[in-house]
Amino acid sequence: MLLQLLDYLGVAVFAIAGSIVASRKGLDFVAFLFFATLTGIGGGTLRDLLLDVPVFWLKSEGYLLVCLGVSIFMWFFAHIVEGFGKPLRWADAIGMSAYSVMGAAKTLSVGDTPVVAVLMGVATATFGGVLRDVIAGEPSAIVKSEIYVTAAFVGAGGFVAMKAFGLSGWVAAAIAALLALLLRGGAIEFGWSMPGYKNNKRKDT
Template identity: 50%
Template sequence: MNPLLLLDYSGIAVFAATGALAASRKELDLIGFIFLAGITGMGGGTLRDLIIDAPVFWILNPTYIVICALVAVLVFFTAPMVEYRYRLLLWFDAVGLAAYSVLGAAKGLVASGSATVALVTGILTATFGGVLRDVVAGEPSVLMRPEVYVSAALVGAAVFTGMDIAGVDGTIAALVAFAAAFLVRGGAIRYGWT
């Protein structure tokens, strides 16, 4: 499987899970879970596609919608058993952030040819789903938390863009950049890096 596609499906699934966990904290019904899972999982990529003037990815391939719905159903039935739902949300969010920072940079770079644009589309893709989730759920934005957040997305986007421009193989660049972004955000969650 193409590693970018794997990042894509993983990113959407974990972001969808964070939306469903937010729905669980708000005690919504099943459809509310699916709704929040969908806007969180697909929001960042939708904004990215609109901005780079590409067809919206889930219109081309409705499988993404089904993934979000399945994840939401799964969380709906298992979340009551989870003790630390917000903590879990933060860790899933970190995986999604890392995956989407790379994917957003890759698509922005192809569409514009500009490294600067790639950094912006990487950051936007990684953060916008979470912003939508927090705004709709009426929670304080995860971006306003004291620990490092947007910086981790920047690291993922910058490492990928730099390695890609340097001619490194796309698969390796994607995996290294994903790991770098996840380490930064993970460290922030675990050790409170600010």
């Protein structure tokens, strides 16, 4: 049950993030719907295609209805949502946290290895936002110095590790999603980042 809720939560908050991008560019409602749906289902679609399983939103139209509902809501209230601090980044953070766990959980459920589950969790959590930013012509969080992909890795890896140690699915999911959200939240509010690569190669003499 919790994993299903995480799935819908990930779609909804990613759809909010997509709608915010559309609102900031002053686009029409069809564009709102496009960006909300693209962001909401993009990561899960990539995951299911790579896993060679039925694409989740083709099996249940509820996910598309969530994107539609979010689009309608944001069409009327995006300006109010923008009044909250950093709504795009926080929507992305919540969606990433939920989807990192959901992506890993679904991968394990179809019998793939823990390593593949972690990779699919990261892909599920990040691909929709990256695709949205590329199409919108915006710089993606994935190429910024602050923690983003690392948080998705912690969420997916934490879930897989806790499941391996025998924790129940909902406990592992809740803890892993919270860890990912706290890490990404720290990056948003305090600029947390991992050490970056530095080229210390000596110049030729």
